[in-house]
Each structure stands twice: as structure tokens, then as C-alpha cells.
Amino acid sequence: MSQLIVRGGSRLGGEAGIQGAKNSVLPILAATLLTADQVELQGCPRLRDVDASIRILEGLGCTARWEGEDVLVVDTRGLGGCVVSEALMREMRSSAIFLGAILARCGRAELSYPGGCELGPRPIDLHLSGLRDLGAEIDDAGGVLHCRARRLQGREIVLSLPSVGATENLMLAACGAAGTTTIANAAREPEIVDLQDFLTACGARVSGAGTSTVSVEGGRPLHGCTYHVMPDRIVAATYLCAAASAGGEVFLRRAREEHLSTVTAVLREAGCSIFSDKKGIACASKGRLSAVRPVRTAPYPGFPTDAQAILMAALLRCRGAVVFEENMFENRYRHVDELARMGASIRVSGRAAVVTGVERLHGASVRCTDLRGGAALCVAALAAEGETEVSETGHIDRGYENIARDLRALGADILRTED
């Protein structure tokens, strides 16, 4: 197992490019199934979750090959199956996103129930009820989803909560449905807009992404395309928080502030100077941050749950105390105990966590508990005196192409070692 060794306590300084967005490229890879053609994805990040998605596509009879550093060419002309194995579903629970596209393309699909994950139960009831609204017959007994859709029929679907995955799954299924589908109370994340833009490039008629109502005019034959994936806003938030916490001046190429304005607003309140233009985001910090008003996670455009652990790590030495409220997932404070090993003072009670700023943090041996919790340990280690050993870094590799490379480009003393 590899480890990250971080020597903290020094200010950052430098420039890094932001990788393509994990949470955009995963639904886009599922969407390639809608076109019996070739698709070229530029700016595609090399991640464990992308590898898992490629294995799912190959298991269905498609091919995918890397061309150059960040271009992935997917060819779905050879699609011959409609089954996603249990092993692959367990490897990446967001594989449920493939259900709508497989149904739209093949008329049937078989996936095992995606388990929960480190964040707690990850239900897909909204995905299934929406697909049934479109005419799919789904037998979900025994842990395997047996789905049939002789003919998907567009109609209005109302989501009881703005689920990102359900919105994406239903957009893809609706492309294969006759007539028009509207998804009310849709999620509004930028990744949904990226999916709409990809589908449009393939010839689909999709509108409204980014608002609460998405419309799809289904039944149109789709073709391949060349598409550039949007930059990863959570990776950008991670590196902004790293600079905020350790102090220094960084520039993040391709980062788009309009995608993470709730995060930059909190960092400005904490005392950072942040400037952005179409080239990227610059952040300067003296390192000792001020306390900020309560941070409550919410669906976009609220504060992103994926940035909660990362911002918490940046505020561990703030002047004062900060209240966090995690409203999206049941089990998203698993990083707290690991941060405490570095000297952090955090009290958790239910959905709330109170961070009391400490004068200093010290290096320690810590263990990643999940993707963003692992990234948070790296952020905290940069502000800690001495050396921190971060283990179980496989979690981080699910969403960060090369966190050590990027943080080194920003001036951090961080190395990856292989056991």
C-alpha cells in the first residue's frame, strides 16, 4: 500500500493545473452508451473510478483506450451485453449511473444493488422510481436489479429531493424514451450542465440543466463527438484550502470560481485574498485564518458536502471556533478522529461538528477513511509542524489524479512512497 509523507509548516507558492472533474466524467462515460459510435473525451482524469467505469464499458462489449495523457477514446459499437457484475458495482457504488443508459440502449439491464459506502447508506430509490415512471419494469428482489423497458415513454418526473445521480440517470434514460421528459426538482450541480453539454454535442435535445427543471426530447439518434470535460471544482477547492491553511500564494489553472463560489466566499471571510478570471483562480493567505459563520452543506448552489472535510482541515488553526452542519450524508465526519491525532480540537454531535482553533498542529500517522476525508488529512498535514504519514491513500486516488504531484507544484513538501 502506498503512503503520502508530508512535511508541513512551510508556506506554499506555485501554480498547478486542475484535472477534469470526476463527478462529470463518470456520468459522461455512462452517456457514451447512448451513441453506437466513437467518443473522444479530452481532459479525462486518470482516476480509480474512471478505471472502474472503463471496466464496466468493456464488460458490456465496448472498448476504451487512452490517447496521450488525458484523452480517452470510447467506442460503444461493439456493445453486446447489459449486465454489470456485482464486483464492479461494489468497486464503485456510483455505477448505478449506468442503469439509465443501458436501459435506453438495450431495453434491459442487470446490475446488482450498489452497496453503501464509507459515507453511509447510498439509496437509489429515486433512480428506480423515476425509471419506473418512464415505463421500466424493475424487479429489485434479492439484491440484483432486473430491469426491462420494452419502450420508455417520456413524461413529467418529480424528484422528492434534488439527487445528482437520479437527475443524471433519468436524463440518460429520457434520451432513449419516446417524447419529452421533464425532471422537476432536478439537481443543479455544474456537472449536470456538463452532462447536458455532452449530450447536446452528441445530437440530443436537452435543456434546463443548472436549473430545477431539466427537459429532454427523447428518441433522437445520437452520434459520437469530441468533448472536453469541465475542471474538477472539488479538487480546486482542495488546493485553495491547502494554500489557505498553510499560507502562501497559489494559482490554479482552469479552475472556475463560478463553480465553487460558496467555498471561495468562506475562504474570503476567513481572510484569504482570492482573484479569478477565465484562466483560473489565485489565492493568497497569511496562514492563520479567522473563524467563519456556520458552514451548512446543501445541494448546489449551497456549500458542497464534498468540500466539508477539506474546509474543516483548513480551519483547524483558525482564531476562534467554527460550526459545521453536514446535511447530505449520515457518516461524513470519519476524518475527525484522524485530524484529532494531529492535535485538532473538534466536537461532533449528530450532524454538527464544532472546530475550536488551536495554536499549532503536529505531524502524526493518520489513515484515510474516505475520498475527501483523505484529502483533508493532506490539507491539515501541510499546516502541521513535522512529518505526517498518510496511509490507505487508495481512497484519495479515486478522485485525485496525483495529489502529491499537484501539491508539490504548489510548493508543498510531499512524497508518495510505495511499501
Ligand code: EPZ
Ligand atoms: C453525487 O453523489 C456525487 N458523486 C457525490 O460526490 C456528492 O457528494 C453528491 O452527489 C452530492 O453532491 C458523483 O457524482 C459520482 P445524491 P450522489 O444522489 O449522486 C439521498 C465525491 O466525494 N438519495 O445527490 O450519490 C442520498 O442518500 C462523491 O466525489 C436518496 O435518498 O448524491 C444523499 O443523502 C461523494 N435516494 C442525498 O440524497 C436516491 O435515490 C444526495 O445524494 C438518491 C439519493
